[in-house]
Amino acid sequence: MTLTTTVHSPLRLYGRSGELAILETLLGRLRAGDGGALVLTSPPGLGRTALLRQAAADYFARREGPVLYASAAPAEERLPYSGLHALLCSAQGPLAVSPDRVLRTGITPGGLLGLLRGLGAERPLLVCVDDAHAWDPDSRAALGFAARRLGAGSRVAVVIGSADETTFAGLPALRLGPLDDDAAAALLDRLTDATGDVDPVVRSELLREAAGNPRLLAGLVGRLTADQLAGRTALPYPLPGGESVLDAHAAHLDGLDPDTHTLLLLAAAAEEHEPDGAGADAALLLRAGARAGLVPAHLDRVLFAPAGSAGALQRAGSRVHFSHPLLRRAVLHRAPTARRRAVHELLATLLGGPGSPPLPALVQRACAAPGPDTALAGQLVAAAVAPRPHAERSAALARAAALSTDDAQRGARFAAAAEQARLAGDTGRARAMLARVGAHPAGGVAPYVRGMLALRDGPAADAREALLNAATLLAPHDPRRTLDALFGAAEAAWAMGDAIAYLDAMNRIPVAPADRATVQYRAGMCAVLGGRTVAGHALLRCCLDWADRAEEPDELLRAAVSALVLGEVDAACRTGARALAAVRTRGPEALLPHALENLAYAELRAGRHARARAHALEGLHAARRTGQPNAATHLHAVLALAASVEGPAEACAAHADAALAGAGPHGLTQAATLATWAVARADLAAGRPGEAAARLGPLVRPGPRMGHFAVRLLAIPCYIEAVALSGRADDGTDGLAEAVEEFALWTSRTTDPQAPAQLARCRALLAPQEEAAARYEEALAHHDRAGGDFERARTQLLHGQLLRRRRRTREARGPLRDALVAFERCSARAWADRAGGELRAAGEAVDVPDQGGAGPLAGLTPQQQRIARCVAEGATNREVAVRLSVSPRTVDHHLRNVFAALGVRSRTELARLLDR
Structure with a gap:
């Protein structure tokens, strides 16, 4: 017996690695002498046949045993035992039962089981049956009976392809789902190999229309010309090529009675005026069915009992859904044109009201x-x-x-x-x-929409140019879209970190639009970026006053930006929360990621890191759902900043990497600056000030690699801390004095409550030792007025480090203990670990878990453990000293004691010991 020529090796299967692994497991058991069965189920077009052929071809190619392979012939569905006859005819060589005899006299289920076991006794046998649901009832019953009884020692495996599971209930079943996005895209690449490049818009439309159905995707591609695929010619509407898949879906409903067919057509037509996935209104269907002459009892049976429509309809509260989206399209496709139009006219009449018809009724009339x-x-x-x-x-x-x-x-x-x-x-x-x-050109609307799409999913520079061009086209006749286009161009320039381009877009906004708040916002932002800070802040404060009466999401978002520029972070959080509520209530959905990003950033500025993380995560999901990768990039940067406080370090690195990967190709300087700042802050938490200083230096110092103009000042305190802790504050090469003076100037102009405390902390880090303590006390006094656990704890940590370095360990314990408690209160785990290490080094026992575990270091003091781990990582004595705020001589002293206690003679042996 051998595989017939009708079964051949298929093309590569995409997105089915899990299913192929399950089939290979079944075949592996067959090779080992065990039998079994598996039912592959799926709606038409999802690759059930391809999987069966792949399994049969793989098994036959290895010549491990015979294969019986048959596919149903719908024309023979009423011929008894025709299915078994086709299956047995696929074998070559003598059989215990002749196929012709099967057709003449039939074979009992037990007889088929015995026959298969007999064949498997010679060599392991694989039986593949495709479209078994379309077999004649006798063959289905015999095959199901035999498959349920094959098991250990039978040396027979049966793989059955069926449109549903009920026919072969009791057998292990694997239901195929649609291809995921990556697999569908890979298949599309394969299908369009010969035609060359596919236009991205066409590509998106094909993947959307196919909905993960590989056969439908192949049909759609096959009906398009090369010019249509390349975007040189407009796509037909609707897309052709899915007729065979729709016919296959509709074929499953052929056995239903006419009244059920009518109700299915009503349900399919009623979804035309509903949003995608919303289903149909059950009350409307009941009215339409009664108007169409359907018996109420029949309506109840079909709508309220899933079996009444052969599982095609599913009821969920007041909504009725098709079990598969293609099934709805198949019902409309199969219906005669005149009947379909009549159904749409009926629904339009029922949906119509007095006066002008409502939109749903008009949509139904359009369908008719x-x-x-x-x-x-x-x-x-x-x-x-x-x-x-x-x-x-x-x-x-x-x-x-x-x-x-x-x-x-x-x-x-x-x-x-x-x-x-x-x-x-x-x-x-x-x-x-x-x-x-x-x-x-549609009067500039099309360029405007393209620019707004590019703003959320494209290079920021391209979005800016497209929106400026759209604003020029729209200016003579559409002031609202003109204003939105110019604000969009300014937003793109802001994301790029190009202050000049931002001012250019803002200055193009008409000087006297109807909205006074817009005039003040435009003038205020231009004044601030133009160096006229006092006047700009006065105008932006007026915007905040207007925000109390604002209701539109755009107005509230601009007011939240005004609050952030002013430094009034609490007001920014309040206004951002109102903007988010307005978007959720009034829409649009596309603005949701942006509203969540603004609120999360304001919460970061206010030190509410947990809230910022929650809102940023929601925004990230919304950005992915609405197709806005640029918004996702910004939200990854916000999440990286939150993780640089809360940890773990791996989460910070992952979000920062994602932000930098998206920021580079699209020129999103703001996101890149925030992500780099986040990684530097995580370095500080881990005691790596040198790495932090190296990351932040290019962002805060003048030069071609300078960071975003609105972020660099906020990162200066971290930079000062990193340089000071790394021991480079005295060499004069890092421009620390200039950076501090610039930050001082900004502090004098902003109302950010943390700025005065951060300025005092920066001066304490750079001050002589005899003056530093007073500076820290000044910073703590500012913190008392500003609030904020995290920033206050950072100041206390640095103050405690200074006292410990001056050997005033008893005095150091107080601020270090307060810092540890504050870090724990705001869930800053990495920072708490650092504070705990400093407190242990100051001689106080701290109940903080040792992340390295006991192991070979269990007998060392906490300070010796820290030094041993730093040395094992490859740090020099000087680097360890900088990281732990001790002198190199102290490191050398402790390291000699570590070597003696552990019985090692070199740094290499120490590293090997800790690796083990």
């Missing part, structure tokens, strides 16, 4: 329209306004565009649909709508 309809298109545009959700407005505008006859009008409506899709957070649909605008 036989061709272009200028009047209906105009009604759709008029109804697609607030307070309708942005997603519904986008869908309505797209239908209006499809019904339009004028090319320019069609392009303008597709552009408006793209804008609403962007606001709804659906960037893929927005780009698909833009691709249908064609050669008509």
Whole structure:
């Protein structure tokens, strides 16, 4: 017996490594002499047949045993035992039972089991049956009976492909899901290999339409021309090529009665005016079914009992969903055109109200329209306004565009649909709508939407140029979008760290727009960046006063930015929270990541690191959901800063790496500066001031690698601390005096409550020893007025280090103990470990777990353990001294005692001992 020529080695399978591993496990047991069965189930098009063929081809290629392989023939479904006949005919060589005899007289389930065991007794046998749900009932029953009884010692494995699990209940089942995004993209690359590059928008639309169905993706690609794939020609709407998959889905409903078919068509049509995934209104379906003449008892049975629709419909509260999205499309695809239009007209009548028809009714009428309809298109545009959700407005505008006859009008409506899709957070649909605008510029709306999309997912410089160009096109006739475009260009310049470009965009905003708060915000920000700080702060404070009466998310977000520039961090948190609430209440969804980022950053400035982390994590999920990688990059930077306080160090490094990876290609200087600052702060927490100083130096000093203009001043206190602790404060090469004076000037102008305390701490770090203590006391007095556990604890830690270094250990214990408690209170674990180490070195027992464990260092003092670990990491005596705030002579003394206690003679032996 051998594999027939109808089964061949398939193309490479994408995204099915887990399923292939399960099949290989089954085949491995078969080679070892055990049998078993597995049912592969999936809706049509997900690769069930490809997996079966792969398993059969792999087993046959190794020549480990015979393979029986059969696929159902729908035309023979009513012929008894036709399935078993096809399966046995796939074998070559004599069988205990002739296939013809099977067809003539049938075979009992027990007889099939005996036959398979007999075949397996010679050599391990693999049996593969595809589309077994379409076999005749007798063959299905016999196969299921035999498969359930194969087990240890049978040397027969049965793999069954079926559209559902119920036919072979009791057997192990593996249900295939759609391909994930990476696998679908890899398959698309394979399918388009011969045609060359695929336009990114076209690529996104194909992946979106296919929804992880490999057969559907192949069908869509196969119907497009090379010009359409490359974006040179507009895509057809709707995309062709999915007919075979839709027919296969619809085939599962062929056995249902006509009334159920009618209700399924009503349910499918009723979802046309609903957002994606929302399902249909059960009450509407009951009314529509009654109007269509369906018996109420039948309606109840189908809508309230899942089995009534063969599992096609599922009820969830007041909503009715199809079990699979393609099944809904299949129902609409299979229905005759006249019947489908009649159903849409019926629903439009039920949804209509007095006066002008509501948007859902108009959408149903659009679905029923036989061709272009200028009047209906105009009604759709008029109804697609607030307070309708942005997603519904986008869908309505797209239908209006499809019904339009004028090319320019069609392009303008597709552009408006793209804008609403962007606001709804659906960037893929927005780009698909833009691709249908064609050669008509749509009055600047299309360039505006492209620029706003690039602002969230593209190089910031490109976004700025696109939005400036859009503002020029929109200025004569659309002041609202012009203003939004210019604010977007300014935001792009801010993210780039280009203050001149920011001022250029802000100065283009009209000097007298209707909104007085906008005038003050524009003038205030320009004044601050232009060096007129006092005047700028006065104007921005007016913006904060206006914020008490503001309700729109954009206005509240600008007010929160004003508060941050002023340094009023508590006001920034309050206003940011109001902006977030406004976005959640009023939308748009696309603004949610930005609102969460602003609030999280304000909370970081206020020292509320746990809240900042919670909001940043939510923002990161929202950015991914709405297709905004640039926002995700900024949120990774915020999370890195939070992790530099709370830990662990691995989390800080991971978020910082993600932020830097996204910031580089898109020129996001602000995110890169924040991420670098976060890693430097984690270095300080771990006692690596030299590394921290090296990271922060380029960001705070003038030069081509200078950091973001709005962040560099905030990082100066960390830089001063890093340089001072690394022992380089006295060499005069790091521009510390200039940095401190610049920070002092900023402190005199800001209302940030932490700035005076941080300035006093910087001066204490650089002051002579006899003056430093007074400076620390001054800093602590400022902290008492400002609040904030973390910054106060950092000052206490540095003060305690100074006292211990001057051998005033008894006095050092007080501030070090207070620092440890404060760090623990604000969950700053790494900083607490550092404070605990200093406190132990000052001679006080601290109940802090030793991260290195007992091991060979258990007999050493805490200070000796710290020195041993630093040396084992490769640090020199001087580097250890800097890290632990002791003299090199002290390190040498302790290290000799460590060598003696551990019985080692060199640093290399010490490192090997700790490795073990």
